[in-house]
Amino acid sequence: MYVVINPNIEIDRKRCTTPFDCKRCLQICPTAVFSVHAVRNERGRLTDKTEPGNYALAVSYRDQCSACMRCVEVCPADALTVEMPQEASA
Amino acid sequence: MCRMCDWLGDGEIWYKNPKNYANRMYKLREPGKKAATSISGAGGGGGSLAQAIEAKANGDMDTFHETIKKMDEHGMTRPGAQVVPLSECIDIINDIGMPVGAMHCICRKGTRGEEENDLNQYSCMGLGTGMFKWERWPERYRGGVKFLSPKEAAEWLEYWDERGMVHMLMQEGGDFIGGLCNCDYPDCGPIRHRIDYGLQSALTKGEYICDVEYDKCNGCGQCLGRCQFNALKYEPTIDKPNIDPMECYGCALCMTACTRNAITLVSRETSPVLKNVW
Numbered sequence: 001m002y003v004v005i006n007p008n009i010e011i012d013r014k015r016c017t018t019p020f021d022c023k024r025c026l027q028i029c030p031t032a033v034f035s036v037h038a039v040r041n042e043r044g045r046l047t048d049k050t051e052p053g054n055y056a057l058a059v060s061y062r063d064q065c066s067a068c069m070r071c072v073e074v075c076p077a078d079a080l081t082v083e084m085p086q087e088a089s090a
Numbered sequence: 091m092c093r094m095c096d097w098l099g100d101g102e103i104w105y106k107n108p109k110n111y112a113n114r115m116y117k118l119r120e121p122g123k124k125a126a127t128s129i130s131g132a133g134g135g136g137g138s139l140a141q142a143i144e145a146k147a148n149g150d151m152d153t154f155h156e157t158i159k160k161m162d163e164h165g166m167t168r169p170g171a172q173v174v175p176l177s178e179c180i181d182i183i184n185d186i187g188m189p190v191g192a193m194h195c196i197c198r199k200g201t202r203g204e205e206e207n208d209l210n211q212y213s214c215m216g217l218g219t220g221m222f223k224w225e226r227w228p229e230r231y232r233g234g235v236k237f238l239s240p241k242e243a244a245e246w247l248e249y250w251d252e253r254g255m256v257h258m259l260m261q262e263g264g265d266f267i268g269g270l271c272n273c274d275y276p277d278c279g280p281i282r283h284r285i286d287y288g289l290q291s292a293l294t295k296g297e298y299i300c301d302v303e304y305d306k307c308n309g310c311g312q313c314l315g316r317c318q319f320n321a322l323k324y325e326p327t328i329d330k331p332n333i334d335p336m337e338c339y340g341c342a343l344c345m346t347a348c349t350r351n352a353i354t355l356v357s358r359e360t361s362p363v364l365k366n367v368w
Binding site for chain 1: 140142143144146147148149151199200202203227228229230232276279281282286
């Protein structure tokens with residue numbers, strides 16, 4: 001049996017501040033690994049997508065990541081790190 | 091009949107029964123208790139999908155399968171999304187689902203950051219009187235809502251069908267049929283959760299399967315590429331498509347693409363095997 005190991009994906013939230021406005025990684029990922037959500041969903045309030053911190057990017061489907069690195073290349077804030085865990089290369 | 095039909099259908103297909111469009115699906119919540127989280131949503135089922143994915147990504151398949159099994163056991167106690175062919179979606183809109191409001195797709199917003207701001211972009215539809223209070227939650231209905239007449243709604247569904255989207259009934263955020271979405275892999279949560287993680291409770295196959303009549307089929311290939319479930323493939327040896335009934339979800343996208351009426355919907359009940367394949 002082949003065992004598939006996927007890379008670790010880190011998001012630097014200090015750099016990635018307005019992901020719903022930027023959405024470059026969300027749209028370029030061939031397997032849609034990322035997701036974005038409003039940090040607060042309050043009655044009667046629309047979230048301003050340009051206000052830093054209002055939306056957060058998350059790695060929802062890491063098991064689908066093939067380490068193509070397109071998200072790292074496209075990120076304008078250098079906020080993403082995609083690295084294989086040490087064990088996998090051993 | 092699927093598990094929701096057995097449970098909520100009163101002897102008929104559950105989505106043809108008007109009571110299932112009412113709030114709470116006849117199961118009143120305990121006072122002060124909030125509605126159970128839908129398994130189809132990101133992080134549903136107590137966040138255990140995240141745990142399952144973490145285990146799988148680290149190569150720990152035992153933990154993955156164990157976690158998915160537990161999630162599915164919980165999921166089976168709740169209704170889930172179901173694939174519905176276009177013709178029956180239009181029946182629902184005409185007979186039961188009104189009012190209907192077109193809106194953005196919550197899955198596509200999350201997975202792709204898509205913003206659908208008007209009728210030319212909306213890909214999801216909310217059903218029933220609950221839609222009238224959408225303005226309470228502007229972020230949930232980001233991009234607004236456009237209420238449609240049954241005729242407009244049917245045309246809108248036909249547009250997305252032509253574009254190759256699978257139609258699915260949803261209980262997004264509630265215990266009642268509240269949405270009719272136009273879905274595709276990988277953007278759609280329920281499709282992804284079923285295909286990638288084997289969560290049967292997240293998405294139930296349709297009540298029908300598609301069947302090709304080879305006498306009518308001329309091998310034009312219009313149906314190819316429409317199937318999102320790897321059920322329909324081209325058979326080079328006979329120059330005709332082959333539909334695997336065990337894999338077919340009954341979305342009927344191949345059927346609506348066929349110009350020769352060579353593909354028909356057949357009830358799962360007609361097969362002693364398929365009546366148990368959901």
